[in-house]
Each structure stands twice: as structure tokens, then as C-alpha cells.
Amino acid sequence: MDYPPLPEAPNSLCPFMAGNESLTPHEVFAIRPKGGAPNSPGWTVRVVPNRFPALRIEGELFPEGVGIYDQINGIGAHEVIIETPDPDQELEDQPLGAITDVLRAYRARIIDLVQDIRFRYIFVFKNVGMLAGASLRHPHSQLIALPIVPRAVEEQIETARAHFELKERSLFADVLQAEIRSGDRLVYENSAFASFCPWASRFAFETWIMPKFPAAHFHTLDDYHLGLLAEALRHVLRRIRKGLQKPAYNLILQTAPFHQARVRELVPAEMEFRWHIEILPRLAQAAGFEYGTGFYINTTFPEEAASFLRRVREET
Amino acid sequence: MDYPPLPEAPNSLCPFMAGNESLTPHEVFAIRPKGGAPNSPGWTVRVVPNRFPALRIEGELFPEGVGIYDQINGIGAHEVIIETPDPDQELEDQPLGAITDVLRAYRARIIDLVQDIRFRYIFVFKNVGMLAGASLRHPHSQLIALPIVPRAVEEQIETARAHFELKERSLFADVLQAEIRSGDRLVYENSAFASFCPWASRFAFETWIMPKFPAAHFHTLDDYHLGLLAEALRHVLRRIRKGLQKPAYNLILQTAPFHQARVRELVPAEMEFRWHIEILPRLAQAAGFEYGTGFYINTTFPEEAASFLRRVREET
Incomplete structure (x- = not known):
């Protein structure tokens, strides 16, 4: 079965392209082999908070009863790991060192977030292709920190x-x-x-x-x-x-x-x-x-x- | 997002069309308001075994250990409830009496299959549209009888x-x-x-x-x-x-x-x-x-x- 390809944002609009750092929230991690200021080009892997987060990081956990139901507010973290500045290079196309750097970014973000005792679970995942729920083609992974164990x-x-x-x-x-x-x-x-x-x-x-x-x-x-x-x-x-x-x-x-x-x-x-x-x-x-x-x-x-x-x- | 429509079998090939009864296994239930022989036209709802069943009805349940894993053979039933002879009439388009007849077919098949003590669960479901996993457009539901509780x-x-x-x-x-x-x-x-x-x-x-x-x-x-x-x-x-x-x-x-x-x-x-x-x-x-x-x-x-x-x- 043929499915339509994922919409490709024009390069000038893709928030994950090098040079478009201003289109994302401030980065929380990046690998810059030649140095350089945060939120500027020169990175090979970059991690930013998701602009449309499923969970928000500010606030105290507040579980409550609503009638017979239970509710907890959506405290957590939702980040995007931009795996490469090149939109056409799939993760497995990259040299081993670059793939290792992506895994290093996963590790760095987990080590940082695990210090927050509100989080019980940190989940890293990657959706590739429309049928897998991806909404952007540029190679990226996501991280969600949760206050409950899945x-x-x-x-x-x-x-x-x-x-x-x-x-x-x-x-x-x-x-x-x-x-x-x-x-x-x-x-x-x-x-x-x-x-x-x-x-x-x-x-x-x-x-x-x-x-x-x-x-x-x-x-x-x-x-x-x-x-x-x-x-x-x-x-x-x-x-x-x-x-x-x-x-x-x-x-x-x-x-x-x-x-x-x-x-x-x-x-x-x-x-x-x-x-x-x-x-x-x-x-x-x-x-x-x-x-x-x-x-x-x-x-x-x-x-x-x-x-x-x-x-x-x-x-x- | 636009998805391609489900492939439509030409009427002469659709196994769920009236007149094509020979393209399905022998029916196990049908509602024929004016009578008529099984596996002939004249039905309004018709239930047949699935030609590509996920589970087969013949045999004894045989759970076994395979190394450290557990295995049970695929004994069960997998039937198709053809909701109408008309391929263009969605379930909710039908008159109340016809919808009731579809539900009556669900009930009749469950009452029949529940007598088989190998089955612990009988599950009826309906997939509509390609994104919901449907593979045929003609309105139909499915029934699966399982030897284990989901x-x-x-x-x-x-x-x-x-x-x-x-x-x-x-x-x-x-x-x-x-x-x-x-x-x-x-x-x-x-x-x-x-x-x-x-x-x-x-x-x-x-x-x-x-x-x-x-x-x-x-x-x-x-x-x-x-x-x-x-x-x-x-x-x-x-x-x-x-x-x-x-x-x-x-x-x-x-x-x-x-x-x-x-x-x-x-x-x-x-x-x-x-x-x-x-x-x-x-x-x-x-x-x-x-x-x-x-x-x-x-x-x-x-x-x-x-x-x-x-x-x-x-x-x-």
C-alpha cells in the first residue's frame, strides 16, 4: 500500500534545521564539536523542550479525587532529541560516532532528569513514518519524563x-x-x-x-x-x-x-x-x-x- | 490528512455481495426474511467462517512448554458477520430493524459458541476504514472465540x-x-x-x-x-x-x-x-x-x- 509521504516543512520553516535554532525553545543539551554558543548553529545533536509538550515541567504533583475518579496534573518533561542538522540523514545512515552521540544525548538527559524526584520513569522513543505516528520527517527522538511508572x-x-x-x-x-x-x-x-x-x-x-x-x-x-x-x-x-x-x-x-x-x-x-x-x-x-x-x-x-x-x- | 480509500473489490469478486455466496465458506447463520436455502441469496445478515482465520476451530487445546516459553495451539473460531448485502450501506444508515438484526446475529453466534467449553472468551469487533485496520469496505463485523481471557x-x-x-x-x-x-x-x-x-x-x-x-x-x-x-x-x-x-x-x-x-x-x-x-x-x-x-x-x-x-x- 502506498501512503502519502510526510509533509516536509520548507527548510526555512523546519525548527530542527541548523540555522533555525530560534524556532525552538532554548536548548537543554547539545554536542558542538567546535564549540559555539547555545542556540546557535554548529551542533551535531541538539535537545530542546517540545514546543507542544504532552506534559509540563513546572509545578508540584497534585493527585486529587474528582467524584469517583482519580486525577493527577500533567507534570513531567517532554523533550526532542534532534539527531542531526541534516534532514536527509536517517539515524542508521550516520557514522558510528554520530549514532553514539545521539545515544550520549539520551544518557545525558536521563542523568539530568533523574535528579528530579517527581519523576518515576523516563521514556525515550522515536517515531519514523506517518503510520508510526511521526509528524515531522527530520530525524529526531523524543523523551518524556513521567510522574508514574507505565x-x-x-x-x-x-x-x-x-x-x-x-x-x-x-x-x-x-x-x-x-x-x-x-x-x-x-x-x-x-x-x-x-x-x-x-x-x-x-x-x-x-x-x-x-x-x-x-x-x-x-x-x-x-x-x-x-x-x-x-x-x-x-x-x-x-x-x-x-x-x-x-x-x-x-x-x-x-x-x-x-x-x-x-x-x-x-x-x-x-x-x-x-x-x-x-x-x-x-x-x-x-x-x-x-x-x-x-x-x-x-x-x-x-x-x-x-x-x-x-x-x-x-x-x- | 487525506488517505487513499480502501480498495473496492469489483462486485463480481466481493465475497460479501449477495450472489457471491460461493466465494465464502459455508454460512453458520443467516437471516432470510422470505426463507430460502443456506448459501443462496435472499439473506439480510449472513455469518460465515473467516477464510483467513486467526484461529481454527478443529482440535484439542494443547498447552506446552517450549524451552522457557509457553505455547498454546491456535484453537478458536473466527467468523465474519456480513451486515448487509448492500456494499454501500453503513451500519448506521440502516433502519433500526436491520441494525437490530445485526445485533441478533452477534447474539446468536455467541449463544452457539458459548456451548463449546474450550472457549473462555468471545469477542465481537468491527474495523471501519484503512486507518482502523479494515481490509474490505463492505460493511462487516468479526467474531473471535478465544481459549484464554484477554x-x-x-x-x-x-x-x-x-x-x-x-x-x-x-x-x-x-x-x-x-x-x-x-x-x-x-x-x-x-x-x-x-x-x-x-x-x-x-x-x-x-x-x-x-x-x-x-x-x-x-x-x-x-x-x-x-x-x-x-x-x-x-x-x-x-x-x-x-x-x-x-x-x-x-x-x-x-x-x-x-x-x-x-x-x-x-x-x-x-x-x-x-x-x-x-x-x-x-x-x-x-x-x-x-x-x-x-x-x-x-x-x-x-x-x-x-x-x-x-x-x-x-x-x-
């Missing part, structure tokens, strides 16, 4: 906790070991990261990237491992783009919650969660079945998806 | 159970009473049904229709109430179509699970669930945030959506 994350933690109670092992470690041993759903592997199409994937060609070492929080990653992650990410994104012919996709970074009263203090966070990246190609629309049940119909076996992605020859 | 339903039941333990009242009754009393989110009401945009709606203009009387299972509805439901459904769908200019939408029917070992036998099913219809317009794409968190960003307050829908003047 239930999708809570569910993963609860499942891992039950597994730990039964086995005294990390569910994430067990899954990764099973995937690496069988190799049936493995897409890519380097010394620190493994990438695989998960068992019972929700989406066709859904692909995860996970560290091979225990780590609950993404922001504890050092530069060396950021570089290895950039390498894994570039391989996976290139294969998905070439193999599936530039599909729309969502990329989500799942890290462990912050500042949370832990149910059982003796269980280390690493046993209950391992940060990871999920890449969700959007080849079909979620429909009534998915929204009504929370189950997903996926017509491509993850073993077939992984085998296909392993065989894609990347362009250089 | 977690979306399980969550509603768990919440209602916690409410009952605290208050000894039905959460669904409390919500409905609050909505009818305040009227802020109310869209339509007749003697047996109320329609409202729910508090903290996931989707802009999300609208639910719920019976005002306790009823856990849709299939216990009598003909008189089916007629009143058809009336409510027609009003709501007409207002959404006119007010939002033919949006894509999903309609889902949530009924209580079947054959389930009840945790506490003394709690009547009516305290833990009330069947209802959810209409989910798809005006924006779910994106990385929604898939990663399970939370939904909705830029339209339900109070505004309901006020807008109350004011839409339906065409006659």
Missing part, C-alpha cells in the same frame, strides 16, 4: 519478579541465554549486545536489542558500551530498512523505574529488569482485536523474521 | 473486584451513575442504555454504550433491549460519522468471560463486569509512547468530545 513496564517487572521468586534468576538473563543458545530468533550479536525477534512478538519483524550484562538502567552505560550499542542499532535498523523497504517503525527504550519504593529490598533491580530497546515495524494497523483484547495478531513467525533479517545484506 | 478484560475485572471488596458495589454501576448524574461526558441516553465519553479516554471522541441494568453477558439480552441498543448505536455512530467527517474507527463489544473458575463464588458476575460497546475513532496514530507505556496521549478532553457529539445534528 503499566507496560510494571507488567514486565511483575513477571520478572514472579520468575525470580520461583527460580532465583533474572528472567531477562534467562530469555537472553535461551535466544543466544538456540539462535533461531537471533538477528545480530556483538561482544556486549544481542538482538533478537522476541518469542510471541506483537509486531511482524519486532526486534529487540539487549545488553548481555546485567543492567537495569540505561543511563549507567559507559562510552565504550554506548559505542557497541550504536553498532548493534545501526546493523538492525539498516537491515529492517532494506529488508522491509523503509517501513514506518517505532523505537522505544525501556529502562527501569526510578525512586520507587521497592517491594522487597533484597531483590536487586538487575534481577527484575534489564534495559533494552524495542524496534516495532508498523506493517499492519492495530485494529479492534488488538485494542479490545490487548493481544496482537502477528502473521510472521519471529523465527522467520529473524532468519530473513539475518540474511539481508546491508548497503555500505 | 488481559484487557482481566484488568477491568480485577479493578471491579477490588472496588467491590472495598465498597460492595459494582464499579460499572457506580461509573454509569456518576456519568448520568453529572452529564458532562454524556452523549446519548434512552430508557435502557447510556452512552458517554469515558473519563481519561484513550482516544479522542472515544464513546462507550452501556446498559443501565446489571448484565455481565451480552448474549442474555432480549429482543426488546436489542432494539433499544440498536437505537443508541445508530445515534452514536451517526453523530461520530457526521461530526468527525467519516473517521476510521474500531467498535468493540466487551462481554464477560465464560466457563471461568470464579475466584470468589459469592461475588455475582454482574458485580465484576457489565458488557458494553466501545467505539474508538482513529484520528491519530498510536506511536512509540503508547506502545512503550500502555498510556495514551489524548488531546481532546472527553467533556469537550461529549459536548461536541451532543450538539451534532444527525441527518435523517
